[in-house]
Amino acid sequence: MRVVMFGYQTWGHRTLQALLESEHDVVLVVTHPRSDHAYEKIWDDSVADLAEEHGIPVLLRHRPDDEELFARLTEADPDIIVANNWRTWIPPRVFRLPRHGTLNVHDSLLPKYAGFSPLIWALINGESEVGVTAHLMNDELDAGDIVRQEAVPVGPSDTATDLFHKTVDLIAPVTIGALGLIAAGQSEFTRQDRSEASFFHKRSDEDSRIDWNWPAADLERLVRAQSEPYPSAYTHHRGKRLEILAARVSEGRYGGTPGRVFYREGDGVVIVAGADARTGRNHGLALTRVRTEDGRELAAADYFTAMGGYLTRHP
Structure with missing residues (x-):
């Protein structure tokens, strides 16, 4: 034809x-x-x-x-x-x-x-x-x-x-x-x-922004979906953009407020996740690799030198 x-x-x-x-x-x-x-x-x-x-x-x-x-x-x-x-x-x-x-x-x-x-x-x-x-x-x-x-x-x-x-x-x-x-x-x-x-619709920068009210399993898939060469999923820590390059769903269940930098679990740092995280029944998202605003890539355990504080949608 x-x-x-x-x-x-x-x-x-x-x-x-x-x-x-x-x-x-x-x-x-x-x-x-x-x-x-x-x-x-x-x-x-x-x-x-x-x-x-x-x-x-x-x-x-x-x-x-x-x-x-x-x-x-x-x-x-x-x-x-x-x-x-x-x-x-x-x-x-x-x-x-x-x-x-x-x-x-x-x-x-x-x-x-x-x-x-x-x-x-x-x-x-x-x-x-x-x-x-x-x-x-x-x-x-x-x-x-x-x-x-x-x-x-x-x-x-x-x-x-x-x-x-x-x-x-x-x-x-x-x-x-x-x-x-x-x-x-x-x-x-x-x-x-x-x-x-x-x-x-077409994806844009806003679609890669992490919402810590999402369940950890959804966030883990978002990180995989925004893999290289796509723009990485990102959040903000202490007012600066932080890209999440690799993560997994935590083994334990963690309660509190979504976005809390909470606990070291194996090689990961667990962030509290899910809109109902207050119940303590949710798994968290264990971050394993991140990229800072100035382009440094490092293990999450090396980036988060202390627990506490929050990851946020905006600076």
Whole structure:
């Protein structure tokens, strides 16, 4: 099939690479200009560079809604558009233009975790599996019929970086498998159960800020979700920002006020956690590695030279 590809960052790069290695003919690529957004500088393999290496015309757009772009798409005469990690709204006259519409590839198990940063949100929320979904685009974001979907388990120590590597390897089989079904003439696919749908916003600095009212298990997953190269989860100690690089749920249960620097437990320093910490029934979060505001990384036991005081959301 004649394919126009919309994509950005490593997700788009992997999609284009899979298309180039397939029997399909990529006739035009549309991608975003490079961005200074913290999350868009991570996993930033260039779609434009890969397309140009293979002699494929490239258009750079923030939004695909101008007349020149529409004219170029019409001239390309695609059988299908394939999109992955396109960051802005694609208007109906664009996604409906090809004979088979537009196949969107999304790194979650739709209908859950539509929108942005699905792997990070899924890890924070304790999901047992994550995956990649290829669906036909319709008027609602990430809501069209599912053509192909594959899942991988979330391990007990997995970070968001681990999940990225697990799921990015699913892009090629999910995308090319879905195109194979469409090319073979299949037109009836799995409708999404919209009662199960969830939609998440882009992550920002505020989303990495630790709230000590959360249960320790949720905070431990937040730390793993904000693993390198993502911005680290952080709190404040004595008025200065303190990044939490590694932590575990404490073995003991600790009572008091959330955020209290309380007790050495093995190689960790336990922080009281949970909105109902006053009951004494909660596990704490045992910090094991931190980074100070001036960039020093050290064991939490070396940073906290005395117990007492509080970790806070703000300076």
